[in-house]
Amino acid sequence: MSEVALQAMPMTETPATYRQKVLGRLRLSDRLFFWLTRAAALTVLGILGAVIVALMIGAWPALQEFGFGFLVTESWNPVTEKFGAIAPVYGTLITSLIAMLIAVPVGLLIAVFLTELCPLWLRKPIGIAIELLAGIPSIIYGIWGLFVFAPFLQQTVQPALIELFGPIPLLNTIFAGPPYGIGMLTAGLILAIMVLPFITSISRDVFEAVPPVLKEAAYGLGCTTWEVVRYVVLPYTRLGVIGGVMLGLGRALGETMAVTFVIGNAHRISGSILAPGTTISATIANEFTEAVGDLYTSALIALGLILFVITFIVLACARLMLMRIDRKAGNK
Amino acid sequence: MSQRMLSLYASRRRRNRLAMGLSIGATVFGLAWLALILMALLLHGFSGLSLDVFTQMTPPPGSSGGLLNPIIGSLILTILAIVIGAPLGVLAGTYLAEYGRFEKLSSVVRFINDILLSAPSIVIGLFIYEVVVAPMGHFSGFAGALSLAVIVVPVVLRTTEDMLTLVPNGLREAAASIGLPRSLMIRRIAYRAARAGMVTGVLLAVARIAGETAPLLFTALNNQFWSTNLNAPMASLPVVIFQFALSPYADWQRLAWTGALIITLTVLALSILARSLVSSGKSQ
Numbered sequence: 001m002s003e004v005a006l007q008a009m010p011m012t013e014t015p016a017t018y019r020q021k022v023l024g025r026l027r028l029s030d031r032l033f034f035w036l037t038r039a040a041a042l043t044v045l046g047i048l049g050a051v052i053v054a055l056m057i058g059a060w061p062a063l064q065e066f067g068f069g070f071l072v073t074e075s076w077n078p079v080t081e082k083f084g085a086i087a088p089v090y091g092t093l094i095t096s097l098i099a100m101l102i103a104v105p106v107g108l109l110i111a112v113f114l115t116e117l118c119p120l121w122l123r124k125p126i127g128i129a130i131e132l133l134a135g136i137p138s139i140i141y142g143i144w145g146l147f148v149f150a151p152f153l154q155q156t157v158q159p160a161l162i163e164l165f166g167p168i169p170l171l172n173t174i175f176a177g178p179p180y181g182i183g184m185l186t187a188g189l190i191l192a193i194m195v196l197p198f199i200t201s202i203s204r205d206v207f208e209a210v211p212p213v214l215k216e217a218a219y220g221l222g223c224t225t226w227e228v229v230r231y232v233v234l235p236y237t238r239l240g241v242i243g244g245v246m247l248g249l250g251r252a253l254g255e256t257m258a259v260t261f262v263i264g265n266a267h268r269i270s271g272s273i274l275a276p277g278t279t280i281s282a283t284i285a286n287e288f289t290e291a292v293g294d295l296y297t298s299a300l301i302a303l304g305l306i307l308f309v310i311t312f313i314v315l316a317c318a319r320l321m322l323m324r325i326d327r328k329a330g331n332k
Numbered sequence: 333m334s335q336r337m338l339s340l341y342a343s344r345r346r347r348n349r350l351a352m353g354l355s356i357g358a359t360v361f362g363l364a365w366l367a368l369i370l371m372a373l374l375l376h377g378f379s380g381l382s383l384d385v386f387t388q389m390t391p392p393p394g395s396s397g398g399l400l401n402p403i404i405g406s407l408i409l410t411i412l413a414i415v416i417g418a419p420l421g422v423l424a425g426t427y428l429a430e431y432g433r434f435e436k437l438s439s440v441v442r443f444i445n446d447i448l449l450s451a452p453s454i455v456i457g458l459f460i461y462e463v464v465v466a467p468m469g470h471f472s473g474f475a476g477a478l479s480l481a482v483i484v485v486p487v488v489l490r491t492t493e494d495m496l497t498l499v500p501n502g503l504r505e506a507a508a509s510i511g512l513p514r515s516l517m518i519r520r521i522a523y524r525a526a527r528a529g530m531v532t533g534v535l536l537a538v539a540r541i542a543g544e545t546a547p548l549l550f551t552a553l554n555n556q557f558w559s560t561n562l563n564a565p566m567a568s569l570p571v572v573i574f575q576f577a578l579s580p581y582a583d584w585q586r587l588a589w590t591g592a593l594i595i596t597l598t599v600l601a602l603s604i605l606a607r608s609l610v611s612s613g614k615s616q
Contacts, residue, residue, distance in 0.1 A: 026513050033515035034431060040423035041432070041441050044489065047482060048444050051455065054462040109358035117352060118359075126359065128607065133366045135603045136596060137543020139570050140369065143577045143592050147585075148372045193365045200362065224348035247450060254452025256546035257574065281454045281546070288461075288550045304458040308451070315447045323443075 051308070059302035061294060070302060076267035076283075078291070083299035085306055087267045091184065091277040092307070095259060096252040098188025098273065099195055103252075104245055106192075107199030112229050114200075115207040127204070134197035142261035145190045146182070150262055153189075154181030158274055176272035184273045186262045191255055195248035202244030206237040206325060243321035250315040254307060256281035280307040370596075377593025380586045385594075389558060390572060393581040399591050401558050405567040406542065408560060409473060409552060413480030413541055418534050420481075421488025428489070429496035430518050442493075449486040456482050457547035465551055473559075473566030476552025480544060484537040491533025495526035528609050535606040539599045545570035569595055 013021075063070060066083065073084020110130065114123055158179030165171040210233050218228045234241070264276020265286050278286075280303045291297045384398045391397025424441070432438040460479040465471055499522050507517035523530070553565040554575060560566075569591050576588035 026516075030513040030515040033518070037423045037427035037431060040420050041427040041437070043420060044424050044441050044445050044448070044485065047485070048448060050463065051451075051459045054459050055455070058458070058462045106358045106361060109355040110362050112351075113355040113359045117355060126363065129363055129366055132600060132603060133362070135539055135599055136366075136369065137545070137570065137599060139543055139545045139573055140373070140592050140596050143573060143588060144369050144372050146577060147376070147589075148368075196362055196365075224344055226348040226351035227344070229351070250450050254450075254454070256452065256454045257570075260574075261577070281452060284454055284458065285546055285549055288458075289553065301458055301462070304455050308455045311450075311452055311455075312447060315450050316443075319443055319446050 055301060055305040055308060059298060059305045062298035062302040065295060066299075070299075071306075074267075074269060078287075078293075078296050081293065081295050083296070085280075085303055087269050088278050088280045088283045088303060089306065090269050091187075091263065092253055092279040092281070092310075094184055094273065094277070095188040095191055095263070095279055096249060098185065099191035099252045100245065100249055102189070102192040103196045103199055103248060107196050107244075107248070108203055108241065110196075110200045111203035111207055112233075114204050115233075116225050116229060127201070130197045130200050133193075134201070138194065138255055138257040141190050141194055141258035145186065145258060146261040149190065150181040150186050153186055154179045158185075162274070173271045174273055177274065179274060180264065180276055182262045182264045183275050184263070184270075184277045187259045187277075187279070188273070190258050190262060191252045194255060194258060195252050198251055199244050199248040202247060202322075203237075203241050206240030206244065207233055209240070209325070210236050237325065239321045240325035243318045243325065246314050246318035246321070250311050250318060253314065254281060254311045256285050260285045280304070373589070373593045373596055376586075376589035377591075380590035381593065385587075385590055390556060390567065390587070391583065392556075393579065393584060396583065397587070399569065399572065399587060399594070401555065402567040402569045402572040402591070403594070404558075404560070405473070405552070405555070406569040408562075409477045409480060409548070409566065409568055410538060410541055412474075412477035412562075413484050414534060414538060416477065417481035417484030418488050418537065421485045421533070421537075422492050422530065424485070425489040425492025426496065426518060429493045430514075430522065433497075445486045445489050448482075449490060452546075453483060453544055454546035454549075457549060457551055460547065460551045471551065471553035471565045473552050473562040473564065476548045476566060476568065477562070479547035479551045480541040483541055483544060483547065487537040487540055488530075488533045491536065492526075492530050495529030495533070496522055498529070499525045532606040532609045535602050535609070539602040539606070542599050542602070543570055543595045545574055549574075 062083065066073065070083065070085050071089075072086055073082070074086050075082045075084050076087060077083070114127060118126065158177075158181070161175045162177040162179060165175040214232050214236065215228055218232045223231070259279050260282040263278055263282045265278050265282060266276040267278055267283075270277060284300050284304055288297070288300050291300055384396065385400075386398060386403065387400055388396070388398030389401050390399060424445075428438045428441060456479050460475050460482070464475040464478060468475070503521050503525060504517060507521045508514075512520070548568050548571050552568055552571070554571045555565045555567040573588045573591045573595070576584035576591070579585065
């Protein structure tokens with residue numbers, strides 16, 4: 001390369017000094033590029049640090065005012081400036097729980113279908129369709145949930161649930177009426193649809209990483225497809241599956257727009273999952289721009305901090321597990 | 333004995349059939365949602381689709397209008413976010429793949445990046461509010477673009493690193509053997525070999541932020557009028573959909589559906605384009 005550059009040497013300089021100059025320039029640009037990329041990589045760390053610091057500073061007034069009580073108080077009253085996080089935290093956890101209860105078995109079954117049963121020519125189109133489902137923006141799920149899904153639930157599913165579980169104790173408080181259409185259950189169901197593709201595509205990837213020899217050996221012993229999945233594939237991929245599930249959980253916990261449309265934004269804890277509630281992200285989305293007073297804003301940022309800490313822990317666990325299965329696959 | 337064996341065999345077969353039937357059912361169930369959502373979008377959104385949507389401003393309630401200012405706003409915000417976020421992501425991805433592939437620092441960055449990739453976007457909005465909007469004292473399009481840029485970086489970083497890792501080492505060694513400095517080798521050889529994949533990463537990032545609403549709610553806010561001023565609140569398609577869909581006015585709700593259809597078609601087209609780029613790159 002330096003030889004090529006030397007050919008453009010002007011007549012006024014000797015080859016030796018010109019060569020020095022060209023090499024020097026190359027070395028400088030080489031160094032510069034290295035440090036540029038390194039700085040960019042460090043910036044990514046900086047962004048995460050800045051997010052945490054900014055949220056802590058923003059949340060400080062509220063945390064100072066309410067202390068630990070912020071985490072366990074239910075009241076959320078902008079007029080008297082009394083704020084507590086327990087209702088949104090409860091809503092976040094319950095809606096995510098509903099979502100995972102549905103999405104995990106369904107997602108795993110789809111992954112089983114894609115890796116064990118599906119004819120080869122169909123695998124790609126179905127895989128792409130599932131991934132397109134993952135690409136639809138959350139606001140689309142929100143508007144669909146509000147205008148199509150919630151009325152459908154209100155008219156058919158919820159009355160049926162209320163009637164079905166009415167005579168059974170405990171279950172009749174969980175499914176206590178009236179059918180609003182919007183509420184915790186609706187939000188949970190929409191979240192389930194949203195995280196389904198994430199769980200499916202990660203489980204499919206880890207299922208595919210199972211060495212064929214193991215599966216073939218089991219088939220050779222006369223195992224049925226289900227037995228191969230149950231006793232070979234699942235034990236081998238346990239960590240990866242749990243990682244995928246937790247990644248989906250991280251999404252469900254932090255999802256905002258889809259939930260905001262259908263949760264009903266009611267700051268109370270209700271035993272019934274048919275009742276309106278709220279989640280951390282929905283509270284922030286609904287109230288942040290209208291929040292008057294520093295304490296109100298600060299309380300909302302404190303909610304954001306809680307959400308960030310919860311999702312950080314969940315996502316970190318997910319990544320650690322997925323990293324471990326990667327290493328396992330790498331060693332084979 | 334053989335009777336028992338037969339019944340055991342029958343029950344194993346029954347269980348297998350049940351499980352496989354369930355997995356087919358689950359796949360149909362999963363795909364049905366995609367079909368249902370797309371059908372609802374076409375049903376409600378298609379009727380409102382006309383030239384007016386692309387040429388008129390957002391209307392006050394009760395009169396007709398279009399989505400011109402939010403569409404332009406979304407375009408400006410998206411382009412600006414990519415211009416800020418994509419180079420940062422590419423450079424950081426380059427470091428992880430080319431310079432520090434096996435460094436401790438790289439695995440930390442990789443780990444943190446994966447967390448940023450799935451971090452709740454509303455928290456990113458709060459962050460930009462704290463560091464940009466609050467000090468400036470007002471909402472602005474620039475703040476909105478910054479919050480989207482924070483979402484772009486991890487997506488681009490991840491794909492850049494993955495694609496550069498796929499570049500065969502023989503190419504790097506050949507470049508080094510003719511005396512090419514490392515930075516030139518990366519820019520002239522590795523980038524060129526990984527170009528299709530890197531473009532895919534940027535397209536995926538565009539698809540990701542095109543429908544992103546939560547971080548814009550309290551950064552770019554919204555604007556009822558035509559505005560390309562980055563220092564003032566700016567309309568964007570997702571925020572307008574949010575506002576219009578939750579309003580009691582039928583006109584606004586219809587426009588919200590039309591906007592939703594436009595966003596979905598854009599995002600789907602982008603992801604399909606990105607996918608075809610990758611597969612054509614592989615077959616070469």
